Amino acid sequence: MSTRALLLRRHSVLPGFNLSLGFALLYLCFIVLVPLSAVFLKTFTVSWSAFVETVTSPRVVASYRLTFGASLVAALVNGVFGLLVAWVLVRYRFAGRRVVDALVDLPFALPTAVAGIALTTLYASNGWIGKWLPFKVAYTPLGVFVALTFIGLPFVVRTVQPVLEDLQRELEEAAATLGASRLQTFAHVIFPALMPALLTGFALAFARALGEYGSVIFIAGNMPMVSEITSLLIITKLEQYDYTGATAIAVVMLVAAFTLLLLINLLQAWARARQGR
Amino acid sequence: MSAVIDSGRRPAVADAPVAVPARTATRARDAVGEPAWVRRTLIGVALVFLTLFLFVPLVSVFVQALAKGVDVYWAALVEADAVSALKLTLIAAGISVPLNLVFGVAAAWAIAKFDFHGKSLLLTLIDLPFSVSPVIAGLIYMLVFGLQGWCGEWLRDHDLKIVFAVPGIVLATVFVTFPFIARELIPLMQAQGQEQEEAARVLGASGWQILWRVTLPNVRWALLYGVILCNARAMGEFGAVSVVSGHIRGQTNTLPLHIEILYNDYQFAAAFAVASLLAGLALVTLVLKYIVERRAHASFDLEKPE
Numbered sequence: 001m002s003t004r005a006l007l008l009r010r011h012s013v014l015p016g017f018n019l020s021l022g023f024a025l026l027y028l029c030f031i032v033l034v035p036l037s038a039v040f041l042k043t044f045t046v047s048w049s050a051f052v053e054t055v056t057s058p059r060v061v062a063s064y065r066l067t068f069g070a071s072l073v074a075a076l077v078n079g080v081f082g083l084l085v086a087w088v089l090v091r092y093r094f095a096g097r098r099v100v101d102a103l104v105d106l107p108f109a110l111p112t113a114v115a116g117i118a119l120t121t122l123y124a125s126n127g128w129i130g131k132w133l134p135f136k137v138a139y140t141p142l143g144v145f146v147a148l149t150f151i152g153l154p155f156v157v158r159t160v161q162p163v164l165e166d167l168q169r170e171l172e173e174a175a176a177t178l179g180a181s182r183l184q185t186f187a188h189v190i191f192p193a194l195m196p197a198l199l200t201g202f203a204l205a206f207a208r209a210l211g212e213y214g215s216v217i218f219i220a221g222n223m224p225m226v227s228e229i230t231s232l233l234i235i236t237k238l239e240q241y242d243y244t245g246a247t248a249i250a251v252v253m254l255v256a257a258f259t260l261l262l263l264i265n266l267l268q269a270w271a272r273a274r275q276g277r
Numbered sequence: 278m279s280a281v282i283d284s285g286r287r288p289a290v291a292d293a294p295v296a297v298p299a300r301t302a303t304r305a306r307d308a309v310g311e312p313a314w315v316r317r318t319l320i321g322v323a324l325v326f327l328t329l330f331l332f333v334p335l336v337s338v339f340v341q342a343l344a345k346g347v348d349v350y351w352a353a354l355v356e357a358d359a360v361s362a363l364k365l366t367l368i369a370a371g372i373s374v375p376l377n378l379v380f381g382v383a384a385a386w387a388i389a390k391f392d393f394h395g396k397s398l399l400l401t402l403i404d405l406p407f408s409v410s411p412v413i414a415g416l417i418y419m420l421v422f423g424l425q426g427w428c429g430e431w432l433r434d435h436d437l438k439i440v441f442a443v444p445g446i447v448l449a450t451v452f453v454t455f456p457f458i459a460r461e462l463i464p465l466m467q468a469q470g471q472e473q474e475e476a477a478r479v480l481g482a483s484g485w486q487i488l489w490r491v492t493l494p495n496v497r498w499a500l501l502y503g504v505i506l507c508n509a510r511a512m513g514e515f516g517a518v519s520v521v522s523g524h525i526r527g528q529t530n531t532l533p534l535h536i537e538i539l540y541n542d543y544q545f546a547a548a549f550a551v552a553s554l555l556a557g558l559a560l561v562t563l564v565l566k567y568i569v570e571r572r573a574h575a576s577f578d579l580e581k582p583e
Contacts, residue, residue: 007393014474015484017391024384024399031451032405035417038427042420081326088323092316100324102567106331108506109559111513113533114552117540118334121341128337129329150330172309182311211410214515214533218540231412235520238416243425250413261408265401
């Protein structure tokens with residue numbers, strides 16, 4: 001019982017602390033921490049200059065530009081339309097609203113490979129949607145953007161929606177009583193209240209897009225320097241048995257992902273403080 | 278990732294109307310509502326966006342699957358490689374979901390019922406696999422178990438295969454679905470506190486009795502939803518599995534990998550036929566989620582009469 005006494009901040013009559021925490025930690029170590037540390041340990045076996053050379057080679061830099069750029073634009077588009085969808089779902093009543101609400105989660109539930117082949121077929125130049133468009137979408141960077149928008153949509157909707165549901169209507173009524181137009185009320189009362197959730201949703205969608213692989217590779221065309229995402233480059237290096245190169249690029253992406261995770265945690269703390277709980 | 282967000286969703290109790298005379302209520306609503314044309318425009322734009330990006334892709338999966346007729350569709354599903362891919366997918370999900378379920382319950386019990394040092398660090402670490410790209414999740418197992426990896430030579434000498442074999446696929450699946458059940462359970466069990474468990478303890482219940490008779494019944498809907506979500510992700514995982522599988526037809530292909538191979542072979546109808554299975558699973562997941570959420574709302578409203 002000594003670990004229990006050592007770790008517990010407050011005495012508890014409930015049993016099973018050692019067992020449950022011990023099992024959880026063991027499982028966490030074996031499945032997540034030890035394998036993940038392999039990436040960083042592998043990097044330490046490479047000299048700094050070799051590492052820098054790998055992660056700044058032109059083809060890799062081009063893939064960062066595409067991955068970060070397309071993820072950013074997709075997250076921005078999702079920020080705008082996600083807010084709109086959340087607003088429409090919370091504030092208005094229309095036929096089929098519940099079905100639409102349930103289907104918003106589709107990108108979470110649909111395997112990425114299925115989304116990938118469906119979007120590619122639709123946006124190819126002879127596809128249902130692609131044939132109406134005057135420009136090419138599939139097999140261009142624009143295709144990457146389409147896939148990333150698809151997978152990112154639920155993040156913004158599902159973070160903004162609960163905040164919008166909890167928003168006090170009295171505040172809007174007060175603004176209206178004081179002579180504010182509806183647009184002014186939205187800009188000065190509603191939007192500031194939604195801001196932390198909107199930013200969190202944006203950051204979540206962006207983070208998800210950075211690591212996305214399955215839905216993108218079908219639609220991207222995967223041309224080096226043009227439409228090749230960083231995740232694919234990691235796989236390409238692995239298939240050439242260049243484990244060191246793949247690991248170096250992976251470290252860059254992991255650092256970006258962890259930075260975003262930290263940012264998201266700060267945003268959520270801010271959001272909680274704003275909501276006063 | 279969805280679990281992170283969903284756990285933040287609380288049942289809307291704010292809607293409960295205070296007794297306001299009907300006419301006042303209508304007028305108040307008008308003051309904070311939009312004109313009908315604005316409303317219709319916003320709904321219209323939202324629906325067009327969702328149609329282009331969500332509904333049409335979903336429908337197209339089923340249409341393309343049946344494009345060459347029911348016979349081709351059926352043939353693609355009963356073909357030997359497809360059946361073995363389905364079996365492997367079921368095995369991977371069948372192992373990883375129970376493992377993550379046990380972990381989820383254990384972690385949630387420790388975190389929600391006790392107050393200990395390093396709790397917030399543990400919570401962050403549990404979320405870690407969410408922020409790791411699937412491809413990198415596959416890569417880390419290659420670095421540990423691959424031929425050039427830490428255990429590579431030892432495994433070869435003992436004639437054990439982990440990567441490019443079923444164990445690697447299971448491990449990668451476990452990693453990417455790791456947090457789902459824990460993330461559903463922890464916030465709910467934290468909100469429920471430990472009074473009921475303490476009462477059961479005082480009345481002489483053992484730890485396992487408390488778990489089975491008090492704690493788990495209280496969180497059954499969240500548990501069910503976590504399992505559903507975990508299962509959907511386990512069956513659909515592509516990136517991580519793609520790295521460790523080695524794409525050996527009939528041996529290490531899961532359903533998503535089988536779809537990729539068919540699609541790259543220009544067998545579009547067959548690819549979409551197999552894809553329609555997974556799309557169907559996604560739809561079932563959404564329906565179950567809808568039911569579970571309604572149940573959770575109902576029980577929440579019953580427990581907290583205001």
